[in-house]
Amino acid sequence: MLRLLLVLPLMLASTAFAQPTLPLIPLPTSVEVRSGTFAFSPATRIVVAPGDAEAERIAGMLTGWLGGEGEKRPRVSATTIVPDSSIVLTRDASIVGDEAYVLDVSQGRIELRASTGAGLFYAAQTLRQLFPPSVERAALRYRTFDIGAVRVEDAPRFVWRGMMLDVARHFFGVGDVKQVIDLAARYKLNVLHLHLTDDQGWRIEIPGWPLLTSVGGATQVGGGPGGFYTLDDYDEIVRYAAERYVTVVPEIDVPGHVNAAAVAYPFLSCADEPPTPYTGIQVGFSALCTEDERTYDWIGDVVRTMAQHTPGPYLHLGGDEAHATDEAAYVAFMTRVGQIVADNGKRMMGWDDIAKLPHADLPSGAVAQVWRAQIAATRERVVQSTANVLLSPSTNAYLDMKYDDDTSIGLKWAGTTTVEQAYEWNPETLIEGLPADRLLGIEAPLWTETVATFDDLTFLVLPRLPALAEAGWTAQHQRTWSNFRARLASHGAFWTSAGLTFYRSPLVDWQIAR
Ligand code: TNX
Numbered sequence: 419m420l421r422l423l424l425v426l427p428l429m430l431a432s433t434a435f436a437q438p439t440l441p442l443i444p445l446p447t448s449v450e451v452r453s454g455t456f457a458f459s460p461a462t463r464i465v466v467a468p469g470d471a472e473a474e475r476i477a478g479m480l481t482g483w484l485g486g487e488g489e490k491r492p493r494v495s496a497t498t499i500v501p502d503s504s505i506v507l508t509r510d511a512s513i514v515g516d517e518a519y520v521l522d523v524s525q526g527r528i529e530l531r532a533s534t535g536a537g538l539f540y541a542a543q544t545l546r547q548l549f550p551p552s553v554e555r556a557a558l559r560y561r562t563f564d565i566g567a568v569r570v571e572d573a574p575r576f577v578w579r580g581m582m583l584d585v586a587r588h589f590f591g592v593g594d595v596k597q598v599i600d601l602a603a604r605y606k607l608n609v610l611h612l613h614l615t616d617d618q619g620w621r622i623e624i625p626g627w628p629l630l631t632s633v634g635g636a637t638q639v640g641g642g643p644g645g646f647y648t649l650d651d652y653d654e655i656v657r658y659a660a661e662r663y664v665t666v667v668p669e670i671d672v673p674g675h676v677n678a679a680a681v682a683y684p685f686l687s688c689a690d691e692p693p694t695p696y697t698g699i700q701v702g703f704s705a706l707c708t709e710d711e712r713t714y715d716w717i718g719d720v721v722r723t724m725a726q727h728t729p730g731p732y733l734h735l736g737g738d739e740a741h742a743t744d745e746a747a748y749v750a751f752m753t754r755v756g757q758i759v760a761d762n763g764k765r766m767m768g769w770d771d772i773a774k775l776p777h778a779d780l781p782s783g784a785v786a787q788v789w790r791a792q793i794a795a796t797r798e799r800v801v802q803s804t805a806n807v808l809l810s811p812s813t814n815a816y817l818d819m820k821y822d823d824d825t826s827i828g829l830k831w832a833g834t835t836t837v838e839q840a841y842e843w844n845p846e847t848l849i850e851g852l853p854a855d856r857l858l859g860i861e862a863p864l865w866t867e868t869v870a871t872f873d874d875l876t877f878l879v880l881p882r883l884p885a886l887a888e889a890g891w892t893a894q895h896q897r898t899w900s901n902f903r904a905r906l907a908s909h910g911a912f913w914t915s916a917g918l919t920f921y922r923s924p925l926v927d928w929q930i931a932r
Contacts, residue, residue: 439904439905439908440548440566440568440905441547441548441905441906441907441908441909442544442547442548442570442905443547443605443884443887443888443902443905443906443909444605444606444884444887444888444890444891444892445888445891445892445896445897445901445902445905446544446570446571446572446892447571447572447573447892447893447896448569448570448571448572449568449569449570450568450569450570451566451567451568452523452524452566452567452568452569453567454524454525454566454567455525455564455565455566455567456503456523456524456525456526456527456528456564456565456567457503457562457564458549458562458563458564458565459503459562460492460562461503462492462503462504462505463492463493463494463495463501463503463504463505464477464480464481464492464493464494464495464504464505464506464507465477465494465495465496465497465500465501465504465505465506465507466494466495466496466506466507467496467498467508467509468496468497468498469496470496470507470509472535472538473507473508473509473535473538474494474496475661476507476535476538476539476542477494477505477507478494479539479542479661480505480542480545480546481493481494483546483549483553484549484553492505500527502526502527503526503527504527504528505527505528505530505545506527506528506529506530507530507538507541507542508529508530508531509531509532509533509538510531510532510533511533512533513531513532513533513537514533515533515537515573515574516534516536516537516577517534517536517537517540517573517574517606517608517663518532518533518534518537518572518573518574519531519532519537519538519540519541519544519570519572519573520532520541520569520570520571520572521541521544521545521568521569521570521572522568522569522570523545523548523565523566523567523568523569524567525567528545528565530542530545535663536608536663539603539662539663540572540606540663541570541572543603543604543606544570544572545565546604547604547912548565548566548568549563549565550563551908551911551912551914551915552915553915554912554915554916555915555916574606574890574891575859575890575891575892575893575894576845576857576858576859576860576890576891577608577858577859578608578609578808578858578859578860578861578890579606579607579608579609579859579860579861579887579890579891580607580608580609580610580611580667580808580859580860580861580862580890581598581602581607581609581610581611581817581861581862581863581864581879581883582610582611582612582613582669582810582861582862582863582864583595583598583610583611583612583613583864583866584613584616584863584864584865584866584867584869585612585613585614585619585621585866586613586614586615586616586617586618586619586620586621586638586671586678586866587616587618587619587638587639587699587865587866587867587869588638588639588640588642588866588867588869588870589619589621589635589638589642589643589644589645589646590866590872590875591645592647592651592654592655594872594875595610595612595655596655596658597872598610598875598879599655599658599659599662599664600662601876601879601880601883601918602664602883602887603662603663603664605883605884605887605888605891606887606891607664607883607887607890608663608664608665609664609665609666609667609861610659610664610665610666610667611666611667611668611669611734611861611863612655612666612667612668612669613669613671613863613865614647614668614669614670615669615670615671615675615676615678615679615736616671616675616677616678617675617676617677617678617696617701617703617704618637618638618639618644618677618678618696618697618698619634619635619636619637619638619644619645619646619678620634620635620646620678620679620682621635621644621645621646621647622646622647622649622652622668622670622723622724623646623647623648623649623652624719624720624723625649625719625723626719627682627683627716627719627720629682629683630678630679630682630683631646632682633681633682634678634679634681634682635678636695637678637681637695637696637697638697639697639698639699639866639867639870640697640870641697642870649723649727652668652727653727656727656728656729660729665729665730666728666730667728667730667732667733667734667767668724668728668733668734669734669735669736669767670717670720670721670724670733670734670735670736671735671736671737671738672706672717672735672736672737672751672755673705673706673708673737673740673743673747673748673751673752674701674702674704674705674706674736674738674739674740674741674742674743675701675704675736675738675739676704676705676706677693677695677696677703677704678695678696679706680692680693680704680706681693681694681695683716685707685710685712685713686706686707686713686716687704687705687706687707688707688709688710699867699868701739702739702740702741702742703741703742704742705740705742705743706743706751708743708747708750708751709747714754714758717755717758718758721733721755721758721759721762721764722762725759725762725763725764728764731764731765732764732765732766732767732785733759733762733764733765733766733767734766734767734768734787735752735755735756735759735766735767735768735772736768736769737752737768737769737771737772738768738769738770738771738789739769739771740771745774748774749774749775749776749779752768752772752775752779753775753779756775756779756780756781756784757781759781760781765781765783765784765785766781766784766785767784767785767786767787767808768784768785768786768787769786769787769789770786770787770788770789770790770796770799770800772784772786772805773786773796773799773800773802773803773805774799775803777803777804780803780804780805782804783806784804784805784806785805785806785807785808785858786800786803786805786806786807786808787807787808787809787810787861788800788807788808788809788810788811788849789810789811789812789816789863790812791809791811791812791813791848791849792811792812792813792832797849797850797851800849800852801849801850801851801852805856806856806857806858807849807852807856807857807858808858808859808860808861809845809848809849809857809859809860809861810860810861810862810863811843811848812831812832813832813833813835813839814835814839814840814842814843814886815840815860815861815862815863815886816832816835816862816863816865817862817863817864817878817879817882817883817886818863818864818865818866818867818868818869818878819832819833819834819835820834820835821834821835821836821837821921821923822834822836825921827868827869827874827877827878828868828878829865829867829868835882836923836925837881837882837885837906837921837923837925837926838885838899838903838925840862840882840885840886840889841885841886841888841889841897841899841902842899843889844894845857845859845860845889845890845894846894859890860886860889860890862882862883862886864878864879873919876913876918876919876920877919877920877921878921880909880913880918880919880920880921881906881909881910881920881921881923881926884906884909885902885906888902903925903926903927906926907926907927907928907929908929910922910926910928910929910930911929911930914930
């Protein structure tokens with residue numbers, strides 16, 4: 419009797435432990451913990467089929483996450499003979515879905531299976547979350563460790579799982595953007611939306627319009643030096659993202675949010691003299707000169723350049739908060755710009771303000787990015803429009819909102835947003851009456867009015883980005899805050915090991931020492 423009393427709580431504790439505390443975020447479709455362990459050691463090989471260059475490239479990334487330079491990395495072999503204790507990346511046409519995968523960890527072997535490169539990459543990201551956090555620290559990387567046997571089957575809920583980075587209010591260089599892509603890809607996001615232009619800065623080279631960057635790029639919020647991407651820089655970001663199955667969506671915000679462009683070319687705001695460069699954080703005051711044909715020559719060049727350098731299907735034209743443009747001019751302008759986007763072979767995207775456009779004027783395949791879902795009129799307008807919908811509700815998905823009243827940086831206009839609020843919402847019911855086939859997915863925007871450094875950036879992004887990533891990846895009926903919170907606890911250890919600043923939300927029992 420006494421024995422039973424002692425054993426029972428232990429049994430309960432161990433069953434409670436097995437499933438939820440595997441630190442997998444986003445939660446996979448199915449996770450089956452099995453008995454046994456795979457012993458990872460310096461001799462572990464990563465094996466791909468000969469001739470599968472994409473799998474070999476992914477295996478190379480996996481090895482990079484595991485080992486130091488040269489000899490110390492686990493070796494990648496393209497061979498049909500699989501040695502014992504290998505990690506094997508296999509194409510499996512029976513796994514249906516562009517991003518679906520199976521990960522099978524057993525005592526003798528780890529198998530990653532998918533029909534696509536994206537699936538293999540996500541299997542590798544899931545496996546990475548089963549490594550001890552200390553592998554993140556270069557100096558400690560190379561070691562032996564055990565991985566518990568488990569079978570994971572997984573596929574995403576939505577096709578669009580994005581993050582937006584505003585590089586206009588504060589500029590972030592190519593190296594920082596690459597780190598953001600790495601972070602997003604860890605949590606299986608597949609879109610990076612770059613907000614490239616705003617009142618405070620123009621951040622992308624456009625051939626024929628050199629002052630956009632040399633003058634318009636030289637400012638930012640608070641008066642710092644600003645900066646911009648050359649087209650080579652942009653191509654590099656796009657390439658780096660694509661290797662991680664992330665599609666870049668560039669945003670050129672018109673017809674409002676254009677002060678920096680007008681400082682460079684005053685005719686863009688119907689002026690002879692340039693307006694004062696703007697380094698504050700107000701919105702809604704600037705406007706393009708929609709009656710001047712030169713404005714259309716300019717936007718034509720901008721759209722063509724971005725279309726040529728963007729392999730993804732979408733160009734984002736902003737369209738938000740155009741308070742200084744009257745409604746008729748707004749509709750006419752956005753309609754004409756939508757046509758220019760279509761002429762360049764791309765689909766137009768805009769903030770939910772574009773749902774104002776009459777149905778006939780919205781180009782087919784256009785996407786409205788909803789940021790004011792809390793306003794009934796916005797929801798109605800979006801439901802009635804023909805646009806597809808991307809959800810970025812500012813009450814849950816805005817990474818720039820403060821966590822609470824005491825948060826040192828961030829804004830508060832949409833309220834404060836805890837990690838629980840970032841997690842606890844249902845994209846399928848947010849907009850009543852929206853047909854499921856018009857809902858593409860979700861995106862988490864980081865506006866950077868108050869974000870001056872990379873540490874500021876990760877402080878606002880972590881831990882809310884993983885919460886939003888799970889809202890985009892995992893089926894609603896599988897999601898609970900209490901289970902997510904338990905899995906999130908050990909991610910603080912990954913971030914600490916990787917040297918990333920994060921917000922130690924008091925809602926989570928962070929496990930840092932591991
Ligand atoms: C509203 S969201 C804006 C941005 C600001 C942001 C700050 C949207 C389409 N427009 O211009 O940066 O709020 O949270």
